[in-house]
Amino acid sequence: MARSLPSLAASVQQSQRRRSVRQIQEKVIESILFLAAFSCVAVTIAIMVILGVESFGLFQQVSIGEFLTGIEWAPLFEPPKYGVLPLITGTLTTTLVALSVAIPLGTTIALFLSEFASATVREWTKPILELLAGIPTVVYGYFALLFITPLLQALLPDLGGFNMLSAGMVMGIMITPLISSISEDALRSVPAELREGSYATGATRLQTAYKVVFPAALSGVSSSYILGISRAVGETMIVAIAAGLQPTLTFNPLDSAATMTAYIVQVSLGDLPHGTTGYQTIFAVGLTLVLITLVFNIIGHFLSKRYRERY
């Protein structure tokens, strides 16, 4: 007993040391996690501040009313025109075309994969979709310009070389995997009891899929649509390459028009000196773009709350 006392003390000491080492480890990991989370927030805030400050410079010379309601966008010409509407219609038109491809296609693929496909088919299809999602947008852009546009021109001889239809359609194909994979997850997480309840009343697979499973997954599915919208609104390369760079106030997808993003790349590629009005327009357009995306995200948030799954 007497001899074991010192060794007991040693072991207590040792275990205390071990504990304090563990505490330090935890503290370190905790601060790393905090820094990681904080840096995201910090970067977001920094972006908003820069966008705000630079736009503020523009809005000293151009009224916000003129910016938001003017129907001509030509900030680098004489006399300059600062109406952002043509860029907004360009963005909305390409986005609408993209969604009219991506939502039906993505939803159908998701329903097929979750409700109809066998495990083997699913195993083959998913990597292909992931591949589609991994293609660089530059490649999509040239695919639109050099393949889809000529194809469309065969059907519509009057179609110009740059048009929003081709760019929008290819953008839709690009967004489809995003929509289909999120929707599929939402559909698959609908509990089996609900499906069985439908089958038990004599429903077919198809009826079960669109009358029960789809409505039950609506919150997840609609958030995939919102993400798709945000992605389409922010997409740059495809529209810059295939839709043209001429700001035009039009909702006709057969026309050529510039989107907000296309304007931003086009102008940033030139060498505009700091502090000029032209330089500041980039930030004002960027701010508009971020705000539009934000609005969609907020809508998406409320939609998914409204349709929150309750099984």
Next chain:
Amino acid sequence: MLETILQTTPLHPKVEAANLNFYYGNTHALKNINLILPDKQITALIGPSGCGKTTLLRCFNRMHDLYSGNRYEGEIILDGSVNILSRRLDPIEVRMRVGMVFQRPNPFPKSIFENVAYGLRVRGEKNRTTIADKVEKALRDAALWDEVKDRLQDMAFNLSGGQQQRLCIARALATDPELILFDEPTSALDPIATANVEDLMTQLKQQVTILIVTHSMQQAARLSDYTAFMYLGELVEHDRTEVIFNDPLNKQTRDYISGRFG
């Protein structure tokens, strides 16, 4: 035993399972089951957990067809003529005649009205008055009408658990099934809701044949006309409920009834 039932009860058999075997892949879950469900009577399936009650119940509406690797052998004859298990018979045809109520209430993400109308819509019924009439009748039969008649357009999730389960019963009733399968329908309900659902089943007996799985022997004794005791995938004994509970032939049944196992 089956013979004795037929001798002592001149009842018309609604459904008859003969030499029924069922496999989950290689698991032999049901072994040579022979079971008669008399018309417009309540038959209870009892037995320890994992003995195959749910598996047997789900054979009667071909629910096992939904998952691959499942295999039936033998026959389940409906009305002395149709073999439910026939490969040539579309399981949907079976489910058009056999309703089911699940262990946990599973209303669809729809309104109360649309939940009950679901089976009618699935059958292609378009006439709005027909649908409204049948929904009302089903809700009345499920003893739910008075509680929901003023809020038929509310989402079904807003109902209490017991109301949801009665809604699921109404959903099954709306399409006039000949047989309704209940898989432990009250296991997720409180005692008052349980009593409501039990009363309801006793009422329903006048119009439909009922097969109910229950883990509660009191429930089986209270509700059923016939009781079948299962053990390890086999049907050990099947007889009138009072016989099973008072004077079973088989020692395993007696042990189970007296609470010695399970």
